[in-house]
Amino acid sequence: xxxxxxxxxxxxxxxxxxxxxxxxxxxxxxxxxxxxxxxxxxxxxxxxxxxxxxxxxxxxxxxxxxxxxxxxxxxxxxxxxxxxxxxxxxxxxxxxxxxxxxxxxxxxxxxxxxxxxxxxxxxxxxxxxxxxxxxxxxxxxxxxxxxxxxxxxxxxxxxxxxxxxxxxxxxxxxxxxxxxxxxxxxxxxxxxxxxxxxxxxxxxxxxxxxxxxxxxxxxxxxxxxxxxxxxxxxxxxxxxxxxxxxxxxxxxxxxxxxxxxxxxxxxxxxxxxxxxxxxxxxxxxxxxxxxxxxxxxxxxxxxxxxxxxxxxxxxxxxxxxxxxxxxxxxxxxxxxxxxxxxxxxxxxxxxxxxxxxxxxxxxxxxxxxxxxxxxxxxxxxxxxxxxxxxxxxxxxxxxxxxxxxxxxxxxxxxxxxxxxxxxxxxxxxxxxxxxxxxxxxxxxxxxxxxxxxxxxxxxxxxxxxxxxxxxxxxxxxxxxxxxxxxxxxxxxxxxxxxxxxxxxxxxxxxxxxxxxxxxxxxxxxxxxxxxxx
Amino acid sequence: xxxxxxxxxxxxxxxxxxxxxxxxxxxxxxxxxxxxxxxxxxxxxxxxxxxxxxxxxxxxxxxxxxxxxxxxxxxxxxxxxxxxxxxxxxxxxxxxxxxxxxxxx
Numbered sequence: 001x002x003x004x005x006x007x008x009x010x011x012x013x014x015x016x017x018x019x020x021x022x023x024x025x026x027x028x029x030x031x032x033x034x035x036x037x038x039x040x041x042x043x044x045x046x047x048x049x050x051x052x053x054x055x056x057x058x059x060x061x062x063x064x065x066x067x068x069x070x071x072x073x074x075x076x077x078x079x080x081x082x083x084x085x086x087x088x089x090x091x092x093x094x095x096x097x098x099x100x101x102x103x104x105x106x107x108x109x110x111x112x113x114x115x116x117x118x119x120x121x122x123x124x125x126x127x128x129x130x131x132x133x134x135x136x137x138x139x140x141x142x143x144x145x146x147x148x149x150x151x152x153x154x155x156x157x158x159x160x161x162x163x164x165x166x167x168x169x170x171x172x173x174x175x176x177x178x179x180x181x182x183x184x185x186x187x188x189x190x191x192x193x194x195x196x197x198x199x200x201x202x203x204x205x206x207x208x209x210x211x212x213x214x215x216x217x218x219x220x221x222x223x224x225x226x227x228x229x230x231x232x233x234x235x236x237x238x239x240x241x242x243x244x245x246x247x248x249x250x251x252x253x254x255x256x257x258x259x260x261x262x263x264x265x266x267x268x269x270x271x272x273x274x275x276x277x278x279x280x281x282x283x284x285x286x287x288x289x290x291x292x293x294x295x296x297x298x299x300x301x302x303x304x305x306x307x308x309x310x311x312x313x314x315x316x317x318x319x320x321x322x323x324x325x326x327x328x329x330x331x332x333x334x335x336x337x338x339x340x341x342x343x344x345x346x347x348x349x350x351x352x353x354x355x356x357x358x359x360x361x362x363x364x365x366x367x368x369x370x371x372x373x374x375x376x377x378x379x380x381x382x383x384x385x386x387x388x389x390x391x392x393x394x395x396x397x398x399x400x401x402x403x404x405x406x407x408x409x410x411x412x413x414x415x416x417x418x419x420x421x422x423x424x425x426x427x428x429x430x431x432x433x434x435x436x437x438x439x440x441x442x443x444x445x446x447x448x449x450x451x452x453x454x455x456x457x458x459x460x461x462x463x464x465x466x467x468x469x470x471x472x473x474x475x476x477x478x479x480x481x482x483x484x485x486x487x488x489x490x491x492x493x494x495x496x497x498x499x500x501x502x503x504x505x506x507x508x509x510x511x512x513x514x515x516x517x518x519x520x521x522x523x524x525x526x527x528x529x530x531x532x533x
Numbered sequence: 534x535x536x537x538x539x540x541x542x543x544x545x546x547x548x549x550x551x552x553x554x555x556x557x558x559x560x561x562x563x564x565x566x567x568x569x570x571x572x573x574x575x576x577x578x579x580x581x582x583x584x585x586x587x588x589x590x591x592x593x594x595x596x597x598x599x600x601x602x603x604x605x606x607x608x609x610x611x612x613x614x615x616x617x618x619x620x621x622x623x624x625x626x627x628x629x630x631x632x633x634x635x636x637x638x
Contacts (some may be wrong), residue, residue, distance in 0.1 A: 035597070036617065046542045060542065117599060127602075129579040129592025136596035139616075144571045145537045145546025170541050215590050216579040468541045503542045 004030045006314055007094055007107040009085045009256060012040020013300045014292025014307035015113030016068045016077075021311030022111075023075040025320040030105070031077060032096055034084040038072075039065040040115055042300060044138040046170075047163055048443035048502070050188075050402040051301045052420055055336060058404040058441050060502065061300065062142075068304070088260035092287065109287040109314040112257050113307060116250035116271065116293035121155070124210035130217025134164040134247035141171040149243025153220050154178045155208055156247030157371075159187035159299075164247060165195045170466060175200045176239045178371070179222050181207045181229060184353065188345065189367040189398045190444025196371035197521040199484030204369050209236055211244055220244055252294045262288055269347060270296030279334070280313035281306055289314060298340075298347065305337045343399040343421035358399045359423055372482035373397060375518065382425040383414075383447075390434040390451040390460075394424045395520075396444060408441035439464050440501035449508070452516050459516035460493060462508040470495060470505055471524050479511050479519035488515045490522055534574050552622040569615040569626060570596070570603050581605050581615060585631030606634040 004027075008019045011033035023029045037043070045061020056064050072079065080098065087095035093106045118133040125131070130149065132140075134156065137148040152173050154165045157180035165175045178195065183205045185192050196202065205225055212219035224235035251272040258264055262283035263276045275283045275290045282289050291310040292303035309330070316326045341347055344354045344363075356362055361381060366374040373395060378384055383394025392413060394405065399421040406416040406424065413430035416422050432449070439447045439462060449462035461479070471477065471492045479490035494508035511519045539545055549565035556578060563572025570581070570593050580590040581603045594602035598617035606627040607613035611634070615626070627634040 036619075118595065127589060127591060129581070129590055132593060133595050136593060139596040140571065140574070140593075141537060142543065144567055145540070145543075145548070146571050146574055147535045147537060149534065171537055172535070216592065466541050468539055470541075 001093075001104045001106055002030075004028045004105065004107045005318065005320075006030075006109045006111065006311075007032070007092070007105055008111045008113060009094075010040065010113035010115055010292070010294075011035075011038035011079050011081070012113060012115050012292060012303070013042055013064075013068065014115070014294075014303040014310075015040070015111070016072045017304040017307030018111045018113060018289075018291050018311035018314075019077040020068070020072045020075050021308045022315050022320075023072070023077045025312070025315035027315050027318070027320055029077045031072075031079045032083040032085050033079065033081055036081055038069055038079050038081060041135065041138075042068070044135070044142045045300065046142050046167060048504075049301060050299075050400060050443045051340060052336075052401070053404050053407050055301060055305075057402060058443055058502075064300070085256060088256050108318055109289070110260075111281075111289040111291055111307075111310050111314060112254075112294055113290070113292045113303075114253045114256060114294045116252050116297055118246070119249040119251055120246060121208075121248050123208045125213065125217070126211060128211050128213050128217050129215070130213065130242055131211055131244045131246065134160050134245050137164055137168060137243075137245050141167065141173075147171055147173050148245070149173060149241070151176055151239075151241045152243040152245055153208075153222075153239055153241045154245045154247060156180060156249070157182070157185040157187060157192065157202065157204070158247060158249065159191055160250075161245075161247035162187040162191035162195055164245065165200060166191070166198075168245070169195075169198055169200075172468075176241055177201050177203055177222070179203045179206045179208065181205065181225060184368045185371060188400055188444060189364070189373075190396060190400075190442075190446045192367065192371035193373065193395065193482060194445045197480055197482050197484050199480065200371075202369070202371040207231070208244065212238075217242055217244055250293065250297050252297065254290070254294050257283065257288075257290055257294065260285060260288055267296075269350060281310040282313060287314065287317060296347070302337060302340050305333055305340070309333045309337070339420050340401050342419075343401050345398075345400060357397070357423060358419075358421065361397075361423070364397055367397065370483065372484075378517070382423050385426050385428045385430075387429055389432070389453055390449055391430045391432045392426055392438050393448045393450045394426055394438075394442075395446045395448070396424055396442070399423065400444075402443060404441045404443070405438050405447060408437040410435070410437070414438060434462075436462060436496060436506045437500065439506055440504040445504070448520065450516055452513060454510060457513050458510050459513045460508050460510050461516060461519050462494075462506055463520060463522065465505045465507045465522070466503060470497070471507060471522065475524060477522055477524040477526075479509060479515060480521040480523055481518045482520050484521070486523070487518050488512055490519060492522070534577065536575055552620065554620060554622070554624040554626060556626045557628055563620045565621065566619045568596075569605070569607065569613075569618045569620050569624065572620045573615065573626070580628065582629035583631070588630075605629045609634075
């Protein structure tokens with residue numbers, strides 16, 4: 001038997017954060033993970049994270065994973081991979097299966113951070129090869145460099161469905177439709193908007209009738225559903241696809257907690273079977289903690305803070321740190337966590353229809369049902385102003401906990417203020433230099449630079465662009481509106497790439513003046529030709 | 534299915550050296566260390582196994598070793614999760630029928 005002060009199960013964002021926190025306080029810590037590589041799902045997350053600048057916002061998920069891993073190694077945490085915890089026993093003894101043998105460990109404290117697994121929805125043909133989880137799609141394309149499919153239908157419009165749809169397009173796949181049984185898009189409007197402007201149609205109140213194919217998926221049929229989630233006859237629509245991606249939520253993997261005998265509850269707001277925990281994540285079994293998605297489905301950013309809180313509490317309870325050191329830190333972490341749980345998509349608002357922003361502005365209903373803001377809705381938001389010369393237009397219209405744009409502007413054109421969920425306000429007149437830092441800093445890709453005085457009868461629109469091939473200056477193509485519809489011809493007048501933009505390239509396109517508030521994406525004529533051939 | 538050669542965020546995928554393996558007797562190639570399932574997918578293989586009772590095809594589903602839909606017979610051993618098993622030179626990969634490499638119906 002081997003002894004440690006702390007055993008952590010799961011080397012994802014919560015587990016690594018908990019382990020690092022505890023090790024820094026002097027605890028001997030071992031982390032077990034059943035996978036070959038640490039980091040949980042972080043290394044598949046190639047998008048920039050939301051949140052506050054102090055807490056890794058605008059950094060891409062896999063970079064956060066690298067930082068966490070380095071921090072854990074530097075603080076002396078031991079991570080054992082390919083190691084599956086198979087048993088939880090009294091007095092914090094656990095059994096671990098690795099190298100085809102069972103090993104016995106004991107600790108003073110245990111933190112379970114096993115994360116969550118994907119939910120599934122059965123339909124005719126759902127077991128066919130070609131029906132995959134959204135997580136599988138991320139694993140295949142972002143870790144292993146292979147396209148999950150050529151033509152894909154996504155089921156689920158939560159943040160996972162939206163983010164993975166976008167990533168599929170970045171990998172060079174075609175997303176034919178995004179389908180959700182609910183009447184409203186579940187994820188952030190900004191994530192939906194960046195998918196919609198690429199031309200992906202949203203089918204809300206729809207579900208999959210069947211997957212077609214004998215040996216593997218060759219097509220899919222969707223249909224509209226009524227209030228009782230039954231398909232309305234005659235509304236069926238067929239798509240040729242080779243892959244169906246399922247993103248219908250996550251469930252906590254809380255089996256080890258149940259096995260250890262702590263009190264559990266079935267709580268739909270936290271995602272299913274979860275342990276009953278106090279504010280530090282401690283269960284009804286003293287010195288047994290749960291951190292991250294296993295104690296309630298949230299984002300990776302919250303999981304990291306929940307991990308730190310559990311790690312700190314475990315060290316405090318065993319006398320590894322003093323009151324003076326610990327108490328201010330708890331307050332800091334709890335405030336951080338609270339700020340991430342604010343806004344329109346806060347756990348407390350799950351399932352509720354929010355009709356107005358915190359500022360009292362009516363929410364865009366088009367954004368909630370179609371994935372894009374209608375032309376007659378956009379101008380009521382404080383990030384959208386009409387000004388002379390170049391200035392940012394911020395199409396951020398829902399209260400979400402995110403504020404990197406505020407610090408991105410060295411001229412202080414953008415204000416969010418104390419409350420992290422407030423909508424960004426653009427100063428008018430804005431002393432904008434057109435540097436584009438705000439455009440690249442926006443994790444939701446919702447900031448554009450507009451110049452309606454570019455030339456007589458012409459405006460320029462600068463937009464974030466994370467696709468290949470990167471258009472070149474002088475190239476002519478088509479401007480798409482927020483719904484992905486072609487609206488006018490466009491000419492690329494500038495292409496900017498910089499390490500400071502972190503792979504978000506800035507395209508500046510020239511469009512006829514009357515389209516300056518419509519044109520929000522660019523499609524080159526070349527990709528058209530390729531498709532037609 | 535196509536491999537990604539250049540990705541807008543990740544650049545060119547980092548891969549091991551190209552190695553040979555067999556799938557149901559056919560010679561295929563893949564990159565050493567990548568999951569067997571990825572090498573198969575790159576060669577267009579969709580069906581990993583057939584279920585024992587209804588003989589229905591199964592392939593990659595979760596890709597992280599949880600669902601066991603992608604299990605195959607690898608080097609004579611059945612029920613190997615191909616999505617988390619690294620490819621090695623000379624591996625013998627076979628479609629799994631029920632729990633074995635041969636049709637038993």
